[in-house]
Amino acid sequence: MIDSANTYSMPGTLFFDMVPAARGEPYRLFLFIPAAQPPPEGWPLLILTDGNATFPFAVASLGTQAPYPAATNVGWGVIAAIGYPGVDFYDGLRRSWDLAPPPGRTYPPFTVDGPPVLTGGAAKFLAFIGDELVPRIADLASVDAGRRSLFGHSFGGLFTLHALFERPGLFANWIAASPSIYWEDGEILRSEIRRQAAPGNTPFLHLSAGEYEADELAPFQHQNDDAAARLERKKQEQIVLLAREMARRLDGTADGIHAQFELFAGETHMSVLAAAVARAVGIAFAIRR
Secondary structure (H helix, E strand, C coil): CCCHHHCCCCCCEEEEEECCCCCCCCEEEEEECCCCCCCCCCEEEEEECCHHHHHHHHHHHHHHHCCCHHHHCECCCEEEEEECCCCCCCCHHHHHHHHCCCCCCEECCCCCCCCCEECCCHHHHHHHHHHHHHHHHHHHCCEEEEEEEEEEECHHHHHHHHHHHHCCCCCCEEEEECCCCCHHHHHHHHHHHCCCCCCCCCCEEEEEEEHHHCCCCCHHHHHCCCHHHHHHHHHHHCHHHHHHHHHHHHCCCCCCCEEEEEEECCCCCCCHHHHHHHHHHHHHCECCC
């Protein structure tokens, strides 16, 4: 048994629960604010989805890079991660609703006798972030409105793309790792076509995926009982191909998006998270010279 007196929390961090103005279930907000005085224009801000899982990676990455700016080109900033109350790293039901773009669908329950899985709530989630969460963070810390970044992985990457296409002026940097572009017959591709132009800024979109999210299994996956089914699913989802093609399409378009794609060697869909969050920290808190 673990002695509760010896439990560990990450220095400089806190969390609080926040109920949306439209009511409903609360979100758990994880927050890191540097101890130093903010620069005159305020701190850069990085917001992450799936906060229970991504926040520890982000804080550790910033804490190990920002003290050595000459070696990393990373400075300090504010990290805010949106998660859910509870001890699990992921809340499958809520993230399915929050992160998947409309119109959405209904799927069978994750567990026997569980509730059906609903998707399509990304518009409401985006409104909560832009209209309620960003102002709340600005009340708690001095932040630079021109240096806000959004990160998401998997469904979170899909949500990041949805947010970019719907409200391109909300963030300066959009970091979508392993985005589920294929989801629900590629609905996000239709959003891309009808996207809004960014008002007076040049958004930067960083798309990425792990090497073993393409059409090849990781070496250890060949030994798994589900190897054949997993390989077939990879070929259908085309995570690497679709992300790479989107970056190529969007880079330098008339609405001013600058996009790039990065492949993380040796990583699978889940193991890529640490590398992708570290890259998000590097993008969001890059020192301007």
